[in-house]
Amino acid sequence: MTTPSFVVLKDVAKRWNGQLGVEGISLDIPEGSFTALLGPSGCGKSTTLRLLAGLELPDEGNILIDGKDVTTSAASDRNLSMVFQSYALFPHLSVAENVVFGLKVRRVPKAERQQKLHRALEITGLLGYEDRKPGELSGGQRQRVALARAIVAGQRLCLMDEPLSNLDAKLRNSVRKDIKKLQRDLGITVVYVTHDQTEAMSMADTVVLMKDGHIQQVGAPEDLYSKPNNTFVAEFVGAPPMALIGSVALGGFGGGHSVGIRAEDIDIVAKGKGRLSCTVTESEFLGSETLIGLDHKDATGLCILKSGLSMMPEGQLVDINFHDDSLHVFDEAGQRMPAP
Ligand code: ADP
Ligand code: MG
Numbered sequence: 531m532t533t534p535s536f537v538v539l540k541d542v543a544k545r546w547n548g549q550l551g552v553e554g555i556s557l558d559i560p561e562g563s564f565t566a567l568l569g570p571s572g573c574g575k576s577t578t579l580r581l582l583a584g585l586e587l588p589d590e591g592n593i594l595i596d597g598k599d600v601t602t603s604a605a606s607d608r609n610l611s612m613v614f615q616s617y618a619l620f621p622h623l624s625v626a627e628n629v630v631f632g633l634k635v636r637r638v639p640k641a642e643r644q645q646k647l648h649r650a651l652e653i654t655g656l657l658g659y660e661d662r663k664p665g666e667l668s669g670g671q672r673q674r675v676a677l678a679r680a681i682v683a684g685q686r687l688c689l690m691d692e693p694l695s696n697l698d699a700k701l702r703n704s705v706r707k708d709i710k711k712l713q714r715d716l717g718i719t720v721v722y723v724t725h726d727q728t729e730a731m732s733m734a735d736t737v738v739l740m741k742d743g744h745i746q747q748v749g750a751p752e753d754l755y756s757k758p759n760n761t762f763v764a765e766f767v768g769a770p771p772m773a774l775i776g777s778v779a780l781g782g783f784g785g786g787h788s789v790g791i792r793a794e795d796i797d798i799v800a801k802g803k804g805r806l807s808c809t810v811t812e813s814e815f816l817g818s819e820t821l822i823g824l825d826h827k828d829a830t831g832l833c834i835l836k837s838g839l840s841m842m843p844e845g846q847l848v849d850i851n852f853h854d855d856s857l858h859v860f861d862e863a864g865q866r867m868p869a870p
Contacts, residue, residue, distance in 0.1 A: 535594075536561035536719050537582065537687065542591035544577055551577040552743040555591070559736075561686070562717045564710065566734035568724055569766070574743040575723040576615075579689050582721060584608050595687065611683035613693040617676040619664040625651075626660040629678045643682075650678035653708050655701075669696040674705070681712060688713075691723040706733060727767055731755070739763055761864035764790045770821060770833050772858065779806060779828035784859035784870040793821070795856035796834045804849025808832060813841040824848065 537559035544551040552574035559565050567575040580586040582593060584605035593601045600608050619628050629650055630643045638646075651657045654674040664672050673696045680688055693709075694702045710733050713720045724730050730737050731751040739746045739754060739762075747759040751767075758764035764772035772790040777783050798804075808824035820840040824832040834850065842848075859867040 534561075534597075535559060536563075536596055537721065538592075538594040539578075539582070540592040540594075542578075542581060542588045542593060544581060544586060544588050550743045551586075552581075552740075554744060555581075556745075557738060557748065559719060559721065561719050563735045564713050564720045564722065564733060565736045565738060566722045566724060566730035567738050567740060568727060568730040569740035569746075571725055573740040575725070575740060576691055577743075578740070579691055579721060579723050583610065583612055583689050608687075609685055610687040610689055611680040611685040613673075613676050613680045613688070613690040615692050615695060617664070617672045619672060619675055619679075621664050624661050624663060625656060625667070625675050625678075628664070628675055629682055632679065632683050646682040646684075647678075650681040653681060653712060654678045654705070670698065670701060673697065677705070677709070685718070687719045687721075689721050692725070693722075694724075694729065702729075709733065728769060731767065737767075739766060757866070758790070758858065759866050761788065761790070761860050764858065764860070765831065768792065770835075771831055773829055773831040773833065774860075775806070775826070775832070776828035777859070779826070780857075783854070783857065784867060786859035786867045787862040788860045788864075790858035790860065791832075791852055791856060793833050793835045795852050796832075797851050798834060798848050799851045801847075801849055804851045806832075806850050808848055808850060810842045810844055810846040810848060812844065815839055815841065824850070 535558040539555050539557040542555040543553045555578055567578055569575055577586065581588050584603055587602060592599060595608055626647055630647050633643045633646065654677050656674055656678060673693060677693055694705055697705060706729060722733065734751060736748060737751055737754055738748050741762055747754055747763045754763055754767045758767060761774060770793050772792055774788045774790050777786050777789050780789055783789050806826055808826045810822060811825045812823040814821040819835045819837050822834050822836060822842050826832055859870065861867050
């Protein structure tokens with residue numbers, strides 16, 4: 531049985547005076563799923579989200595939410611909540627008043643408002659800040675107020691545009707888990723914009739990777755990681771990213787132009803026993819493992835991971851080896867080719 535799509539974008543395009551925003555955006559988003567729009571700055575993530583929200587109108591294509599064509603509907607008629615980069619809080623209202631503002635407008639009874647407020651403030655770590663004004667909060671705290679406001683809105687669809695970008699790394703990590711848990715518990719549909727692949731990969735059921743206004747690949751995080759459609763996806767997804775080796779260095783392996791390999795699929799072997807000879811460029815201690823950067827004239831991004839603290843001297847020569855079945859072959863245009 532297939533889940534009917536809750537949010538559908540059909541061949542959506544948006545331009546400004548002929549300048550491309552996004553083009554050919556088609557997505558089917560099931561209800562209760564978490565979809566991340568991922569990609570570098572300027573690739574069209576916010577534009578796609580704003581089209582979905584009704585803050586921009588598309589030049590081409592259709593947008594459906596819950597079976598209804600909302601392509602030209604006002605934002606207020608789309609039954610969704612939003613958390614954007616700019617917090618858009620009322621400066622003269624307290625944290626509590628800001629969070630329950632929408633509920634008050636909708637005449638939700640006070641007891642229910644209080645209960646939802648408490649839960650939302652708890653989730654966002656804002657208990658004790660109820661009476662502060664936005665001006666008395668840090669940027670990160672303001673962003674959490676905006677999150678709390680979206681949480682209490684109780685809409686089935688929630689759109690988020692880089693909501694964690696103002697938080698410090700530790701808080702970002704914990705709020706990330708909270709958002710994910712909340713999305714699951716409430717069964718809401720989240721479309722979440724981020725340029726941070728770790729965030730997208732750890733939170734989303736489906737990742738939509740974009741570049742220059744176009745979708746590059748749509749899939750589960752593990753699909754993008756293990757079967758990238760092209761070299762852009764290969765190099766954008768994963769930490770560290772996939773290394774690319776000119777296929778000449780591997781005797782024309784697979785008949786393609788370049789060959790991709792992930793750090794965990796590379797072994798250091800005895801001198802003369804490897805497929806490539808490289809030079810150590812750097813050792814980066816990450817805690818549970820050490821990332822060893824390697825240089826080879828026909829490759830970019832080559833590295834290996836060693837467990838624990840395992841530094842290697844810069845300039846040391848190493849031979850590396852890998853199995854054919856862990857190699858990804860790409861053609862001249864960077865597109866994935868079938869495994870040889
Ligand atoms: P992202 O959110 O991925 O960083 P955006 O969706 O904000 O990217 O922008 C995509 C492209 O559309 C960029 O080239 C940007 O300059 C352009 N763009 C976005 N909004 C406007 C606008 N209001 N007017 C003109 N160009 C815009
Ligand atoms: Mg943006």
